[in-house]
Amino acid sequence: MKNVLLPEGWPRPRGYANGVSAQGRQVYVAGMVGWNAASQFESDDLVEQVRRALYNVKAVLDTAGARPDHMVRMTWYVVDRAEYLARGREIGLAYREVMGPNYDVAMSAVEVSALMEERAKVEIEVTAVVPQAL
Numbered sequence: 001m002k003n004v005l006l007p008e009g010w011p012r013p014r015g016y017a018n019g020v021s022a023q024g025r026q027v028y029v030a031g032m033v034g035w036n037a038a039s040q041f042e043s044d045d046l047v048e049q050v051r052r053a054l055y056n057v058k059a060v061l062d063t064a065g066a067r068p069d070h071m072v073r074m075t076w077y078v079v080d081r082a083e084y085l086a087r088g089r090e091i092g093l094a095y096r097e098v099m100g101p102n103y104d105v106a107m108s109a110v111e112v113s114a115l116m117e118e119r120a121k122v123e124i125e126v127t128a129v130v131p132q133a134l
Helices: 046-063 081-086 088-099
Strands: 002-005 019-022 025-033 071-078 106-111 122-130
Touching (some): 081 088
16 A cells, blocks of 8 residues: 655645655666667657656566556656756656556656766666555
């Protein structure tokens, strides 16, 4: 079970949660970049890399028997804050395409000077909690 944490009097954030509590089996997904299963980039476009990175996250979740609605924490590392903010609508559409309407996730986004994979524009880490069967 997952509960969204919203302190009294705070407005609900748009597109993420301030905090989440959950009980169950924990799944940790390493930073996923926007390349395919053969570790090759098919695009240098930020939104396409976000979409691919999210599909990669989802593939790892699937392998663990987890779903996007089990995600409790995401950390996004981006190399260009301005582009990330300017393309927020497109990124949101890509997110919904892959992850569905699962916004109850504590999220951080951090601009970094570079990622370990030279062509990578984004890297996404996820923690998920799969509820225990009742």
